[in-house]
Amino acid sequence: MNIVVLVKQVPDSGLARQLDAGLRVDRSGANNVMGELDEYAVEAALQLKEAHGGEVTILTLGPDQATETIRKTLAMGADKAIHVCDEAVAGSDALATSKILAAALGRLEWDLLIAGAESTDSGMGVMPHLLAGRLGVPALTGARSIEPDGEGVKVEHQRDNGYDVLTAPLPAIASVWDTINTPRYPSLKGIMAAKRKPVETLTLGDLGIDAAEVGGEAATTEVLTATDRPERSAGQIVTDEGEGGRALAGFLAAEKFI
Amino acid sequence: MADILVYVPGIGKPAAEVLTLARTLGDVSAIAFDDRAADAAAEYGAAKVYRVSADGADDYFIDPKATVLIDLARKVGPAAFLLPGSDEGKALAARVAIGLDNGLLTDVSGIDAEGTATQDIFAGATVATSKITKGFNLATVKPGAVATEPAPSEPVVEAVEVTVAEADKRVRIAVRVDEPAGDRPGLAEADVVVSGGRGVGSSEDFALIERVADALGGAVGASRAATDAGYYPHKFQVGQTGTTVSPQLYLAAGISGAIQHRAGMQTSRVIVAVNKDADAPIFGMSDFGVVGDLFQVLPQMLEEAEKRG
Numbered sequence A: 001m002n003i004v005v006l007v008k009q010v011p012d013s014g015l016a017r018q019l020d021a022g023l024r025v026d027r028s029g030a031n032n033v034m035g036e037l038d039e040y041a042v043e044a045a046l047q048l049k050e051a052h053g054g055e056v057t058i059l060t061l062g063p064d065q066a067t068e069t070i071r072k073t074l075a076m077g078a079d080k081a082i083h084v085c086d087e088a089v090a091g092s093d094a095l096a097t098s099k100i101l102a103a104a105l106g107r108l109e110w111d112l113l114i115a116g117a118e119s120t121d122s123g124m125g126v127m128p129h130l131l132a133g134r135l136g137v138p139a140l141t142g143a144r145s146i147e148p149d150g151e152g153v154k155v156e157h158q159r160d161n162g163y164d165v166l167t168a169p170l171p172a173i174a175s176v177w178d179t180i181n182t183p184r185y186p187s188l189k190g191i192m193a194a195k196r197k198p199v200e201t202l203t204l205g206d207l208g209i210d211a212a213e214v215g216g217e218a219a220t221t222e223v224l225t226a227t228d229r230p231e232r233s234a235g236q237i238v239t240d241e242g243e244g245g246r247a248l249a250g251f252l253a254a255e256k257f258i
Numbered sequence B: 001m002a003d004i005l006v007y008v009p010g011i012g013k014p015a016a017e018v019l020t021l022a023r024t025l026g027d028v029s030a031i032a033f034d035d036r037a038a039d040a041a042a043e044y045g046a047a048k049v050y051r052v053s054a055d056g057a058d059d060y061f062i063d064p065k066a067t068v069l070i071d072l073a074r075k076v077g078p079a080a081f082l083l084p085g086s087d088e089g090k091a092l093a094a095r096v097a098i099g100l101d102n103g104l105l106t107d108v109s110g111i112d113a114e115g116t117a118t119q120d121i122f123a124g125a126t127v128a129t130s131k132i133t134k135g136f137n138l139a140t141v142k143p144g145a146v147a148t149e150p151a152p153s154e155p156v157v158e159a160v161e162v163t164v165a166e167a168d169k170r171v172r173i174a175v176r177v178d179e180p181a182g183d184r185p186g187l188a189e190a191d192v193v194v195s196g197g198r199g200v201g202s203s204e205d206f207a208l209i210e211r212v213a214d215a216l217g218g219a220v221g222a223s224r225a226a227t228d229a230g231y232y233p234h235k236f237q238v239g240q241t242g243t244t245v246s247p248q249l250y251l252a253a254g255i256s257g258a259i260q261h262r263a264g265m266q267t268s269r270v271i272v273a274v275n276k277d278a279d280a281p282i283f284g285m286s287d288f289g290v291v292g293d294l295f296q297v298l299p300q301m302l303e304e305a306e307k308r309g
Ligand SMILES: Cc1cc2nc3c(=O)[nH]c(=O)nc-3n(C[C@H](O)[C@H](O)[C@H](O)COP(=O)(O)OP(=O)(O)OC[C@H]3O[C@@H](n4cnc5c(N)ncnc54)[C@H](O)[C@@H]3O)c2cc1C
Pocket: A036, A037, A120, B196, B197, B198, B199, B200, B222, B223, B224, B225, B226, B237, B238, B239, B240, B241, B242, B243, B253, B254, B255, B256, B257, B258, B259, B260, B261, B264, B274, B275, B276, B277, B280, B292, B293, B294, B295
């Protein structure tokens, strides 16, 4: 089974993040990491490859520095990577991003595409279905497990109150939550091997996409304003010296919860 | 008035939220695939209901519904099309965006008739306003963001009969596994949520969190550290990759308050924390906090509540 994994580089969600002067996600900082759910997508692909053979290709659309993220995926064990990198992409909305990723996917031979269920920056959680719509390929999203099913694929789609077992023929698109596995750390050997693995860099021209179709000018949505949410201010904090529980009960009673 | 299309899911609160918001924008035409959704549309003020019967659609994932939504959007030419911010709602919205080459906003907490939407970004640290510049206002509504209010109506019902196309039958729902909800209120719907974190220390000790939840008539939640450690089932996780809750009261016990956890509970009306570390970030956002051992504080609180009860 040949698998393509969609990986996006994002600002670390554990640290402060902001929009830049142009109201776009500020990616200039040094704190860029692999999309946190994308690590689970890479791990899922590697486990499928280890059990059933095939090749794992990483596909990333992002600026120059996204190569650091690509290196990490190769060090984890992916075989090769495609990096779509073009200045004209800056400011693209989700629709344009899906157009570019779809064009890149059109050049590859693949059976299964695995993405994170949502990116941890814009966090829209729509890319797998945007691609399914564009490519006319079935999508089995929100997976907590993925396994082959005869000639097709089977996933457990996670819901709030249970799960659904979904099956589909290949090629297909899946997306994963963090319940699916525990991503591996790259080994020293993996890090060394990654240096020799092929990374192909493509521009919009290589994909036959006109720069005017993507980027900020072509965006179908616009951010008008951005303000920091006023921090919730701390209220009364008491230290328990034997009466903490009673103080808590008093607060809850005053607020009419008990 | 403008036509507002709404995809109404067959579950209570998300249906009520999206309908309540849509009503403020114009005349609501609700798309309902089952009776529960049609009933919700009438309870929350829809002017019209497209009552879809698509034989066998329930056996397949997303595609049959997506096709119906794309066709209706094309036919109606709405001013806005709102969907719930569930996984299903987002998937359907993405299909509509591609089908009609239309802009898309996700997780809006509000939107006005001009199409200016508010969105929480970066796990809620930033509030942005944004709008769609191509096509109608297609948006998914963030769970918990809208205060719901019934407004019973007698909608005109238009039956829509659909035959599911072969191409929409590729992703089969082979098995549905429902995990029993138990007696407590659902996490996303509860007025009170009592959550335990790594500090609870074991699955046995989560019984204390359950006792507190029951005393307050609430649901039990958990941090990811607690679900990862197997103290409590994953479906109770609150946060960025779990459920977003917005109850009247959120009580966090043994939870540090990492940004990914805060993303799922920071719009709660009252936040209370018990943590033995005075520097835990959760205290910075709590209306009331007790620095102390949860195994001392919570049992004493329960005892006192019983006395007052
Ligand atoms: C992509 C991604 C998504 C994530 N999504 C989520 C999510 O959806 N939800 C989520 O919760 N997290 C999420 N996380 C994890 C998050 O970063 C934190 O690791 C997690 O929230 C920590 O849980 P915790 O507060 O229970 O544990 P800790 O941070 O370990 O805190 C435990 C707290 O308990 C206190 N404590 C210990 N013993 C006691 C006692 N006896 N009495 C009182 N207090 C005590 C300690 O002082 C400490 O503050 C995500 C992380 C990533 C990278």
